[in-house]
Amino acid sequence: MTINVKHSLVVAFPLIAALAFSIYIVQHQIAGYKGIEKKIEEFVTLPKGEYLKPAVFGYDQLVADIIWLRAIQVIGDKVVTPKGYEWVYHAMDVVTTLDPKFAYAYQFGGVTLSELGNRPDMSNMLLEKGLKENPEVWQIPFYLGFNNFFHLHNYEKAAKYMSIASELPGHPEYLPKLASRLYVQAGNPDIALEFLINMYKETDDEKVKESLEKRIKEVIIERDAIYLERGVAKYKEVYKDSPENLQDLVRMGIIKDIPPEPFGGYYYFDQSTNKVYSSVIRDRMHVYGK
Amino acid sequence: MNMEDIVIKIENLTKVFKKGFRGKSVAAIKGLNLEVNEGEIFGFLGPNGAGKTTTIKILMGLIYPTTGKAWILNKEATDVEVKNRIGFLPEQPYFYDYLTSREFLRFYGQLFGLEGDELRTRMNNLLTLVGLEDAADLQLHKFSKGMLQRIGIAQALINRPDLIVLDEPMSGLDPIGRKEIRDIILRLKEDGKTVFFSTHIIPDVEMICDRVGILMKGELVNVGRLDEIMDAKVKYVEIIARNVSKEMLAYMEAMGSSVYETWEHVSIKVEDENRVDGILQLIKEGKGRVVSVIPQRETLEEHFIKKIGGAS
Amino acid sequence: MKVLTIARNTFREAIRDRILYNLLFFALLMIAVSLLLATLTVGEQSKIIIDIGLASINIFGALIAIFLGIGLIIKEIEKRTIYNILSKPVPRYQFIIGKYLGLLITIMVNIIIMGAGLYLILIINELRWGHDIFNVNLDIWLDIWKAIYLIFIELMVVTAIALMFSTFSSSSTLSAIFTIAAYIIGHLTEELRLIGNKLPDSFMKSTINFFYYFLPNLDNFNVKGKVVHGIYVSASYISLVTLYGLLYISVVLLLSGVIFQRRDFK
Ligand SMILES: Nc1ncnc2c1ncn2[C@@H]1O[C@H](COP(=O)(O)OP(=O)(O)O)[C@@H](O)[C@H]1O
Numbered sequence: 001m002t003i004n005v006k007h008s009l010v011v012a013f014p015l016i017a018a019l020a021f022s023i024y025i026v027q028h029q030i031a032g033y034k035g036i037e038k039k040i041e042e043f044v045t046l047p048k049g050e051y052l053k054p055a056v057f058g059y060d061q062l063v064a065d066i067i068w069l070r071a072i073q074v075i076g077d078k079v080v081t082p083k084g085y086e087w088v089y090h091a092m093d094v095v096t097t098l099d100p101k102f103a104y105a106y107q108f109g110g111v112t113l114s115e116l117g118n119r120p121d122m123s124n125m126l127l128e129k130g131l132k133e134n135p136e137v138w139q140i141p142f143y144l145g146f147n148n149f150f151h152l153h154n155y156e157k158a159a160k161y162m163s164i165a166s167e168l169p170g171h172p173e174y175l176p177k178l179a180s181r182l183y184v185q186a187g188n189p190d191i192a193l194e195f196l197i198n199m200y201k202e203t204d205d206e207k208v209k210e211s212l213e214k215r216i217k218e219v220i221i222e223r224d225a226i227y228l229e230r231g232v233a234k235y236k237e238v239y240k241d242s243p244e245n246l247q248d249l250v251r252m253g254i255i256k257d258i259p260p261e262p263f264g265g266y267y268y269f270d271q272s273t274n275k276v277y278s279s280v281i282r283d284r285m286h287v288y289g290k
Numbered sequence: 291m292n293m294e295d296i297v298i299k300i301e302n303l304t305k306v307f308k309k310g311f312r313g314k315s316v317a318a319i320k321g322l323n324l325e326v327n328e329g330e331i332f333g334f335l336g337p338n339g340a341g342k343t344t345t346i347k348i349l350m351g352l353i354y355p356t357t358g359k360a361w362i363l364n365k366e367a368t369d370v371e372v373k374n375r376i377g378f379l380p381e382q383p384y385f386y387d388y389l390t391s392r393e394f395l396r397f398y399g400q401l402f403g404l405e406g407d408e409l410r411t412r413m414n415n416l417l418t419l420v421g422l423e424d425a426a427d428l429q430l431h432k433f434s435k436g437m438l439q440r441i442g443i444a445q446a447l448i449n450r451p452d453l454i455v456l457d458e459p460m461s462g463l464d465p466i467g468r469k470e471i472r473d474i475i476l477r478l479k480e481d482g483k484t485v486f487f488s489t490h491i492i493p494d495v496e497m498i499c500d501r502v503g504i505l506m507k508g509e510l511v512n513v514g515r516l517d518e519i520m521d522a523k524v525k526y527v528e529i530i531a532r533n534v535s536k537e538m539l540a541y542m543e544a545m546g547s548s549v550y551e552t553w554e555h556v557s558i559k560v561e562d563e564n565r566v567d568g569i570l571q572l573i574k575e576g577k578g579r580v581v582s583v584i585p586q587r588e589t590l591e592e593h594f595i596k597k598i599g600g601a602s
Numbered sequence: 603m604k605v606l607t608i609a610r611n612t613f614r615e616a617i618r619d620r621i622l623y624n625l626l627f628f629a630l631l632m633i634a635v636s637l638l639l640a641t642l643t644v645g646e647q648s649k650i651i652i653d654i655g656l657a658s659i660n661i662f663g664a665l666i667a668i669f670l671g672i673g674l675i676i677k678e679i680e681k682r683t684i685y686n687i688l689s690k691p692v693p694r695y696q697f698i699i700g701k702y703l704g705l706l707i708t709i710m711v712n713i714i715i716m717g718a719g720l721y722l723i724l725i726i727n728e729l730r731w732g733h734d735i736f737n738v739n740l741d742i743w744l745d746i747w748k749a750i751y752l753i754f755i756e757l758m759v760v761t762a763i764a765l766m767f768s769t770f771s772s773s774s775t776l777s778a779i780f781t782i783a784a785y786i787i788g789h790l791t792e793e794l795r796l797i798g799n800k801l802p803d804s805f806m807k808s809t810i811n812f813f814y815y816f817l818p819n820l821d822n823f824n825v826k827g828k829v830v831h832g833i834y835v836s837a838s839y840i841s842l843v844t845l846y847g848l849l850y851i852s853v854v855l856l857l858s859g860v861i862f863q864r865r866d867f868k
């Protein structure tokens with residue numbers, strides 16, 4: 001048997017191609033195994049930032065970037081379990097310990113934990129750490145204000161954070177006005193709406209945007225419901241009787257028309273509770289009504 | 291001469307090396323044609339850089355020719371199977387020096403698929419042949435240059451090859467070492483083997499080679515019996531003697547010999563061979579002592595210079 | 603048979619190499635030092651020991667694979683011992699496979715020694731705290747072997763890569779740099795998928811996916827963290843990544859063979 005240069009190539013090429021294809025298939029399978037839940041679980045194995053820092057030989061930022069890339073991927077992928085969000089917090093905490101000036105990590109972590117994970121407590125912890133390390137970034141107190149307003153209903157604190165944000169360089173124009181209005185009329189759905197719409201503008205994460213959009217519609221429902229309930233009250237005052245339905249208000253000229261329900265449903269008046277509801281979202285937010 | 295008898299056949303062989311990344315090309319050998327017959331000792335003679343090692347590496351399939359082809363025992367040189375019938379000693383060989391002679395020979399024997407008693411017998415025979423029985427269990431890094439060369443030849447013979455290729459087997463050895471290698475080569479010839487070896491020193495070839503090929507700057511300038519190729523004629527005879535009287539030296543000079551005196555000896559160059567006896571007679575009569583009489587022939591260097599001179 | 607002869611000789615050469623003992627010494631030292639570090643923490647001493655132990659086995663194993671792997675091929679060429687082997691009836695690809703097997707045996711022996719060291723330290727740790735040796739978390743102790751096994755598969759891939767680089771370079775420094783770079787990139791390959799997934803369909807995405815699938819993905823073999831935290835690593839995952847490793851090694855060795863076959867030994 002003669003093994004020469006040409007033979008080796010002729011034999012090797014198809015073999016290499018076949019093997020490369022198999023590698024592709026197998027790697028694809030492995031990627032399936034490593035799926036989303038497993039990826040989040042990996043954050044468990046991440047040591048605390050304080051322990052990691054000495055072990056990365058000064059490549060703090062680089063390691064932070066790598067963990068960051070992993071984390072945002074996991075969060076962006078699929079449904080994350082409640083436990084998963086604790087690991088997301090852990091990952092973000094490690095990233096920001098390694099690279100404390102990585103302001104976007106606080107923002108991203110903050111908004112993800114509160115808006116998607118429904119964990120404003122962890123969100124606030126991360127953001128407050130961020131505020132200490134990056135006192136010049138207006139988004140961080142802005143998000144803190146948001147958390148306090150919407151999730152913790154601590155309007156005073158919310159207003160305080162917003163005024164901090166509105167004094168920082170680069171803040172958007174509407175911020176000072178929003179902050180001052182928060183102080184005086186914290187329970188007004190219009191303010192909430194304004195806040196939410198601005199928050200929506202500040203975010204570029206699709207999932208968070210989706211969540212905010214839903215929240216905006218809910219606040220619109222709340223605002224419309226309050227408006228319609230005022231109409232009902234006026235109807236009662238004038239006619240000394242409860243209206244049959246909301247159309248009565250329009251017919252009697254008390255309101256010009258019934259606003260459209262943002263989810264595409266309709267509003268109705270429930271005589272038994274004396275309240276207005278959306279056909280889509282049955283629960284009312286009890287926060288803003290006064 | 292029939293095909294069977296041709297052990298090495300080289301046809302129009304050229305090898306171009308590229309030096310550096312995009313450096314200039316160097317043709318180490320150019321259009322080489324050569325045949326080596328069965329049973330002969332062939333000396334591949336040429337100064338340093340002539341292309342001997344390059345040719346041998348192509349024969350051994352270590353490098354690929356740019357153009358041309360080489361056959362060994364009627365098979366292409368790149369054929370792995372043909373190596374079963376070849377023994378090879380590289381130029382300035384380095385071996386795994388953490389091995390003992392025995393481990394070393396066993397390793398190469400196993401590469402030929404040898405094992406057991408057969409391998410052991412061959413190892414012992416070879417250690418005897420190259421005179422290293424006493425160093426059988428010594429690690430190679432404790433070996434002298436001559437011992438390394440001899441164990442190198444032993445490994446080249448472990449497969450009882452029909453053709454033995456040795457690249458500069460005698461370089462760097464003292465006269466005794468060279469003689470030992472020459473004796474081994476002659477013994478191989480007696481066993482009917484073909485030996486092809488390279489060297490840049492004429493005396494290495496003139497004593498043992500059946501034929502030589504002379505390589506210069508990558509081109510084969512001559513092939514044949516050494517005495518056919520070169521001026522085998524003695525150029526002059528150098529007589530070294532002691533206690534030769536001034537008068538006698540003057541006489542010799544007058545007769546056409548050149549004389550050099552050192553502190554103790556005199557050196558007399560006699561150009562005409564026929565006059566040597568007469569001069570030796572004279573020295574003896576004058577109570578002088580003859581130390582040595584050495585016929586001086588053309589050196590390879592002189593031959594090369596003459597060739598180059600003739601070519602230009 | 604010839605392959606085995608070369609493998610055996612490679613192993614013999616490797617275990618006479620001083621680099622090997624230095625690296626092995628430091629690895630065992632690290633594992634031993636973990637015992638001291640473990641005393642500094644409260645609880646979970648064995649976790650720290652396992653963490654440090656597995657990391658040491660991985661890092662020093664990789665160093666052995668890279669430096670010994672490269673050294674043993676380049677030395678053959680530099681010292682020209684390869685002339686003598688390739689002038690025997692040994693096809694060049696067999697030389698490659700023989701060298702590779704020899705290196706694997708060396709690495710396996712070293713990993714077993716380091717793994718045994720880790721177990722020894724773990725036992726000492728348990729005894730020191732007066733624990734009942736037969737009452738430890740046996741699952742984790744047994745799972746350590748899963749991690750070590752996959753470290754070995756990873757090192758098989760790294761060794762193959764080191765071998766490939768040394769088949770076309772004649773400088774060991776350059777080969778070492780290439781291999782270390784490949785090792786680091788191999789651990790970042792997983793990020794490529796993450797980036798690729800985020801991108802819209804584009805040329806960029808295809809390119810990134812191409813690299814994701816065909817660069818060595820060494821993260822596949824990393825289950826150290828899972829093992830330490832008692833997260834179950836399934837047998838099917840282990841088989842799958844083993845298959846991945848073997849396929850990858852085959853390609854790399856084939857390429858090395860092709861390169862080696864074409865190479866002039868100057
Ligand atoms: N690997 C190489 N790269 C570049 N040039 C080379 C190489 N090997 C040999 N040469 C050149 O080829 C010529 C012949 O070298 P070589 O065959 O070793 O000669 P010799 O063995 O007769 O001394 C020399 O000029 C040498 O410089």
Ligand SMILES: [Mg+2]
Nearest residue numbers: 342343381458
């Ligand atoms: Mg030479």
